[in-house]
Amino acid sequence: MTVQAVLGGEGRDNxxxxxxxxxxxxxxxxxxxxxxxxVSVKTLHHWDEIGLVRPGSRTTAGYRVYSGEDIARVHRxxxxxxxxxxxxxxxxxxxxxxxxxxxxxxxxxxxxLERIGRLxxxxxxxxxxLDASRRGLLLxxxxxxxxxxxxxxxxxxxxxxxxxGDTAQWxxxxxxxxTMSPLDWKGHAADVxxxxxxxxxxxxxxxxxxxxxAAALAERHRRQLSAYxxxxxSMHVCIGRRYVDEAGFAEYYDAMAPGLTRWLxxxxxxxxxxxxxxxxxxxxx
Numbered sequence: 520m521t522v523q524a525v526l527g528g529e530g531r532d533n534x535x536x537x538x539x540x541x542x543x544x545x546x547x548x549x550x551x552x553x554x555x556x557x558v559s560v561k562t563l564h565h566w567d568e569i570g571l572v573r574p575g576s577r578t579t580a581g582y583r584v585y586s587g588e589d590i591a592r593v594h595r596x597x598x599x600x601x602x603x604x605x606x607x608x609x610x611x612x613x614x615x616x617x618x619x620x621x622x623x624x625x626x627x628x629x630x631x632l633e634r635i636g637r638l639x640x641x642x643x644x645x646x647x648x649l650d651a652s653r654r655g656l657l658l659x660x661x662x663x664x665x666x667x668x669x670x671x672x673x674x675x676x677x678x679x680x681x682x683x684g685d686t687a688q689w690x691x692x693x694x695x696x697x698t699m700s701p702l703d704w705k706g707h708a709a710d711v712x713x714x715x716x717x718x719x720x721x722x723x724x725x726x727x728x729x730x731x732x733a734a735a736l737a738e739r740h741r742r743q744l745s746a747y748x749x750x751x752x753s754m755h756v757c758i759g760r761r762y763v764d765e766a767g768f769a770e771y772y773d774a775m776a777p778g779l780t781r782w783l784x785x786x787x788x789x790x791x792x793x794x795x796x797x798x799x800x801x802x803x804x
Contacts, residue, residue: 728785
């Protein structure tokens, strides 16, 4: 019997007779019963020993013979086991004198439907995460440029996945990106633009990277990165180093204000020191 048979079998008047019904007149050996329900002979022997499913009769040679009623009970055990019940609890449920067999089926059907609903929800979430991981963002390349501006390059997301795709931070990013709509991304992009404008203004005004105001801006920058993954102050230092060491980052920030790349790195370092992290020894952790 399949799960579909359990879910939809009540009240059926037509169609072929289920195998466990045909067993009522013929009886099944333990090997035949095991093959029919998809468990091992050892499992049926164990269930017999603990009194969970005891075959109703034996042959003259002493071999177990499973009737249709026995097979139906095996299937109910399998459904409850699939739902996560322990064998002892299953036995109590099946032997409850106040609940008949049809009521057991109704209860199992309800619990299976609840589990199917949860699993379908989980499958949807996994599909969204896979899509986000594959595409780098839950956006088309055109949407990325429209939201993040003409300076944005969709290949940056692909490069990021090649570099960090096997890290816990990338998995965290993919999961979060999968839940964000284009509207969410627009809001995040607006926050990034606002902070970048303040960073550029701070450089043009000659604000010291170690000042209180610079530290606040650096902390905002770290928190923005934490929208993608949990960015620690130590990780923030590693990112600040990369800004200076890689031409693409330097080009991006210095286009807003000359010298912004190094200023931002120095502000990140100063903020990290204030939070107990030594920029000279900081690692990705």
